[in-house]
Amino acid sequence: MTGEPPLTLRVNGEERTVPEVAADTRLLDLLRWRLGLKGTKEGCRTGGCGACTVLVNGESVLSCLTLAREMERQEVTTVEGLTGTPEAEAVQQAFAEAGAVQCGYCTPGFVLALVSLRREHGASPPDLPTLANELGGNLCRCTGYYAIVRALADLLGVPVTSELPKSTFTVEPGGSP
Amino acid sequence: MIRTDALPKARGALPYAPDVELPGMLWAVYVTSPHPHAEIRRVDTAGAREVPGVVDVLTAEDLPGLLPREPEPTRPLLATKVTRFVGEPVALVAAENLPAARAGASRVQVDYRVLPAFTDLEREFPHWPTPEEMRSHPQVNAHVHARRGDFDQVAHRADHVHRERYQTAMVAQVPLEPHACLARVQGDDWYVLTTTQAPFGIREDLADKLGLPQEKVRVEGTWVGGGFGGKNEALLEPHALLLSRRTGRPVRIALTFQEEFLFSRTTQPAIFWMESCLKDGKLVARRTRLLLDTGASLPGRDFALGYSLGFTLGPYRLESFELEGYALRTHRPPFGPHRAPLAPQCTFASEGHLDSLARDRGEDPVEFRLRHVWRPGDRTALGQPVGPFAAEAGLRRARETARAWKASAPPGHGVGVALGFWSTGTGAGGEARLTLSPEGLVLLQGEREIGNGSIWQGLPEVVAATLGVPPAIVSVRYGDTAHAPFDSGVWGSRTTAALGYAVAKAAEGLRRELERRAPGSGPVSFTARDGALTVAREGRSYPATDLMTPEERAEGGLRVEAKHYGKNEGTLEEGLVLEGEMFPYSDLIASVHVAEVSVDRETGAVKVLRYAAFQDAGKVVNPPGYRGQVEGAIVMGLGTALTEEGLLDPEGHLANPGLLDYRIPTLSDPPPELTIVALEGSLGSGVWGSKGVGEPPIIPVPAAVANAVADATGARVTVLPLTPERVSQALRGGARDPGGGRR
Structure with a gap:
């Protein structure tokens, strides 16, 4: 590992210089193991699950498919950096209230992807079907997505539209013959 | 109430097992077999040891002197002499960092001689084998044969015998967090921090695998990023402990997703031959013959066959039956439990078969089920009395929904119903420790929350409701297996129901103790004030902690402990003719589901548009948790029904060990309209009469979808998953599986 050049980038608003970053180091591993930012979750490492989503210059990217060295002088934001901002808190609160956090392993990835989507459009924020469509690369194995869609709808203050997953739940007597 | 773990998780603030590290930690990676079956002639580790940063290499040769007792040759921790499946661990390389460990692993030279492999059940057994073939078959792991009456005689006298063959695929749990x-x-402290559903189960498994007394093994659970049955067994822990023992350093192992598919424990293919006899319009007998691929499982350790076979009869009255099955040891990934192990597969065969039988006769399949379904007081096929069971109530609700949907659905859509039943692990024991302390009411647990909410939300709610206070004053603290009270684990849909029972007893114990200690004689009531339990009696109220003795204060609080070991699950009926092992049921739980689908006649693509689940709840303890389990289980079941299938190439390699090719449901897949009804009243043996919920709602999903496809098209798809290829083949009238690749 010696002889590799250092890497300078901005992470969560702070300039960081990381010594000896090998050419094949992934951004995911740089964040987790060189900078100690473990809120970025390691899932499939092949771009298939979205758990490792971070923001690069405000846009969401899969950190498992991004080479760390491409981040020279770039601005990287992880869930740690975003937490505490009103836009992230709104998403996190909506997920918590809707029951969209079960094991929670996919949640930071959803939060980053969502914040970036809502920022991108500025004046005309994306509607519910657009958000749901754009989140197709973020997988969740616990919730079956119903609670996640509820969280998205709550966030936008709209009802769940007809083509998106929505459920009703009632507890009723009558279970005895 | 919002779960208090939700926000910290959403903020990325809670550590999971892949996140933890210790100073001086080594990274270990596996060297695995590239062949399904091969002789290992030589393992050369010299090249690996030369890689800078590599500290240790572990092979099977190193094990004898390292373990307190000789490893059993049939249960190797690392492949010894032969490899039995692709991905079987052959060696481990431990290094100062991950790149060095990987570089080292790539330089371990293993000289293999490839041997013939048995990876294709269908090719090996195109027909149900004869007893003679099986007597000498080297791969038989277990054989079960149970019957009542003489099926062949009944079939001879029957008006109609309906015969079909069903087949199911390899599916994996795929939690997003890898092991x-x-x-x-x-010294004597063998400590491991791990992602597990069952710290005490892992401790026992480790003690067994390493030949250590349980007291020397200390297991601490982390937050778990999903389990679904896949995190019950000691998988990486033995290797990490052995490497730590050798190097004197902490050792970390984390699987890649590819390794997850190859050597974590998954469900392998099964073939079912189903036969049902009708006499005077009545279902009188059924025979199931099952060949179950249990992968490279270990000889003599099979629970799957004896437990699952009974589910192929369905919850229906039968005058006679015959069940026969073989669990086969193959050169595929090892078999393990996956959310209601094999029940979705058995129910796909059993409920598909029943549905096609009823449709063939021109009878409404739900009416047919209602004429035969078990009612309390009946006996199961195995002879146990049927207790509280909401199958009939669920079927009546499903009939109503199916009729309404059929009336409102566009032409070409189909509506299918399926009834699944399950018996949960509520018989497994657990112990609770509740402490009244200045910090509030604290439960000490060995297992961490795995996501379903049972530990973090269900148990505090049980304490709170028992005392009549808000759940916010109850918190959960974790301890390792040396400190926390024993519990069987978060599996078998048992936690809230069964461990909740022990927790309720502890809360009752605390209530009685405080009533005894509170001055006066009137009724005692509890409230919460400033996050603390407050006692009121005869107009006076004060913090409950005022009633603690000085000793209790010094020891951190007033501690109440309670145990709950569930009822014996009953016995099988005498007179049942049984070879091999079958297991009696505990609580019976019904799930009755209705699916509405559209089928694209050109491509064979199936879309599920409306879905309803009528769940036999007993009593719902934690409503948001209950809802989350049903929603998640149904969507996971839709993956099993429609897209999930581990495919092998002709050389026996898994062709799709990753999320890009093994397709689990995404946000656009769940049915847009899902109706969940928890039917209370048929009380189970869990706390407050509850029944488990984690597993039951996945069980009827593949069958409900296949039955809806049959309703829409008249074509019966008898192979899982229902890929467009299989559906269009069935639409063209093909009776046999076109194969979507080999399983």
Whole structure:
């Protein structure tokens, strides 16, 4: 590992210089193991699950498919950096209230992807079907997505539209013959 | 109430097993077999040891002197002499960092001689084998044969015998968090931090695998990023502990997703031959013959066959039956439990078969089920009395929904119903420790929350409701297996129901103790004030902690402990003719589901548009948790029904060990309209009469979808998953599986 050049980038608003970053180091591993930012979750490492989503210059990217060295002088934001901002808190609160956090392993990835989507459009924020469509690369194995869609709808203050997953739940007597 | 773990998780603030590290930690990676079956002639580790940063290499040769007792040759921790499946661990390389460990692993030279492999059940057994073939078959792991009456005689006298063959695929649990652990051995303290559903189960498994007394093994659970049955067994922990023992350093192992598919424990293919006899319009007998691929499982350790076979009869009255099955040891990934192990597969065969029988006769399949379904007081096929069971109530609700949907659905859509039943692990024991302390009411647990909410939300709610206070004053603290009270684990849909029972007893114990201690004689009531339990009696109220003795105060609080070991699950009926092992049921739980689908006649693509689940709840303890389990289980079941299938190439390699090719449901897949009804009243043996919920709602999903496809098209798809290819083949009238690749 010696002889590799250092890497300078901005992470969560702070300039960081990381010594000896090998050419094949992934951004995911740089964040987790060189900078100690473990809120970025390691899932499939092949771009298939979205758990490792971070923001690069405000846009969401899969950190498992991004080479760390491409981040020279770039601005990287992880869930740690975003937490505490009103836009992230709104998403996190909506997920918590809707029951969209079960094991929670996919949640930071959803939060980053969502914040970036809502920022991108500025004046005309994306509607519910657009958000749901754009989140197709973020997988969740616990919730079956119903609670996640509820969280998205709550966030936008709209009802769940007809083509998106929505459920009703009632507890009723009558279970005895 | 919002779960208090939700926000910290959403903020990325809670550590999972892949996140933990210790100073001086080594990284270990596996060298695995590239062949399904091969002789290992030589393992050369010299090249690996030369890689800078590599500290240790572990092979099977190193094990004898390292383990307190000789490893059993049939249950190797690392492949010894032969490899039995692609991905079987052959060696581990431990290094100062991950790149060095990987570089080292790539330089371990293994000289293999490839041997013939048995990876294709269908090719090996195109027909149900004769007893003679099986007597000498080297791969038979277990054989079960149970019957009542003489099926062949009944079939001879029957008006109609309906015969079909069903087949199911390899499916994996796929939690988003891969297996990971961190081990540290110091003297006699074999400590491991790991992602597990069952710390005490892992401790027992480790003690067994390593030949250690349980007291020397200390397991600490981390937050778990999903389990679904896949995190019950000691998988990486033995290797991490052995490497730590050898190197004197903490050792971390984390699996890649590819390794997850190859050597974590998954469900393998099964073939069912189903036969049902009708006499005077009545279902009188059924025979199931099952060949179950249990992968490279270990000889003599099979629970799957004896437990699952009974589910192929369905919850229906039968005058006679015959069940026969073989669990086969193959050169595929090892078999393990996956959310209601094999029940979705058995129910796909059993409920598909029943549905096609009823449709063939021109009878409404739901009416047919209602004429035969078990009612309380009946006996199961195995002879146990049927207790509280909401199958009939669920079927009546499903009939109503199916009729309404059929009336409102566009032409070409189909509506299918399926009834699944299950018996949960509520018989497994657990112990609770509740402490009244200045910090509030604290439960000490060995297992961490795995996501379903049972530990973090269900148990505090049980304490709170028992005392009549808000759940916010109850918190959960975690301890390792040396400190926390024993519990069987978060599996078998048992936690809230069964461990909740022990927790309720502890809360009752605390209530009685405080009533005894509170001055006065009137009724005692409890409230919460400033996050603390407050006692009121005869107009006076004060913090409950005022009633603690000085000793209790010094020891951190007033501690109440309670145990709950569930009822014996009953016995099988005498007179049942049985070879091999079958297991009686505990609580019976019904799930009755209705699916509405559209089928694209050109491509064979199936879309599920409306879905309804009528669940036999007993009593719902934690409503948001209950809802989350049903929603998640149904969507996971839709993956099993429609897209999930581990495919092998002709050389026996898994062709799609990753999320890009093994397709689990995404946000656009769940049915847009889902109706969940928890039917209370048929009380189970869990706390407050509850029944488990984690597993039951996945069980009828593949069958409900296949039955809806049959309703829409008249074509019966008898192979899972219902890929467009299989559906269009069935639409063209093909009776046999076109194969979507080999399983």
